[in-house]
Amino acid sequence: MKKRQVGNLLALAVLSYLSRAAMHPYELSKTLRNHGDARSIKFNHGSLYMVVQQLAKAGFVAEQEVNRDGARPERTVYQITDAGREELRDWLRELVGEPQHEYPAFVSALSMVAALSPNEVVPLLRNRLKGLADLRAEADRSIESSEADGVPALFLIEERYRISLLDAEIAFVQDLFAQVDDWGPMWAAAHGEEYRPE
Known part of the structure; x- marks a missing residue:
């Protein structure tokens, strides 16, 4: 298996959802829960923010805009980059096509x-x-x-x-x-x- 810059499977889910639309982490968290991804990928609010930051550092996602709704805190909206789209496709090809030893x-x-x-x-x-x-x-x-x-x-x-x-x-x-x-x-x-x- 290829060593990934961000190897957490939550990162794969983030890349997948951002490939459909730009979102801020809170919206990503809500989308993951609404689509039942919490049954397949372990995550919480803090880990999601950390993964988004790691993906940004790796150049797979980038800030699209920062907005504020009333008195709420600022929310940074992220979009997937071309490098992120390629990482998503490459990672999925690997996971679907190559069995790996897991440790249940x-x-x-x-x-x-x-x-x-x-x-x-x-x-x-x-x-x-x-x-x-x-x-x-x-x-x-x-x-x-x-x-x-x-x-x-x-x-x-x-x-x-x-x-x-x-x-x-x-x-x-x-x-x-x-x-x-x-x-x-x-x-x-x-x-x-x-x-x-x-």
């Missing part, structure tokens, strides 16, 4: 799960399954609501991808229960316990 927290936990007793892990996995089902239902509702509002399918692909990942994780955790039953006695013995399948 659940994968990290699974790599160390033997530190817990299987008698503790089984209820935790049941709890995780319920949470995954809730997330799956929430993603379904989001798609249904967006489709009812006339949002084209192209703009829902991240939700469909999220559902595919949730389905895969649900299947994995369900399969893991059977494997825990196989390993349970040996695993519990390592913790000085007897395996108590539910």
Whole structure:
């Protein structure tokens, strides 16, 4: 993967929205939230302002104007530059076309799960399954609501991808229960316990 001058994925979202229209950071924040991007990209008001400043320093965005509405503080409106448009396209080509190794927290936990007793892990996995089902239902509702509002399918692909990942994780955790039953006695013995399948 190419090293980016501003590598935060929030920067990619900012470039994408500024490629459509010039905006000030407050408006960008509102747009990100209204379009559900907070489900895909972690951000807050402070981090957004910092990313906009980093993009400006890199020459990917530039001040278009500074305006004031009544007694409100001044707002700087930013526009994307030609270099920013090229960065946006290059970065998207890379992310769409080249798989990269990611570090999900659940994968990290699974790599160390033997530190817990299987008698503790089984209820935790049941709890995780319920949470995954809730997330799956929430993603379904989001798609249904967006489709009812006339949002084209192209703009829902991240939700469909999220559902595919949730389905895969649900299947994995369900399969893991059977494997825990196989390993349970040996695993519990390592913790000085007897395996108590539910």
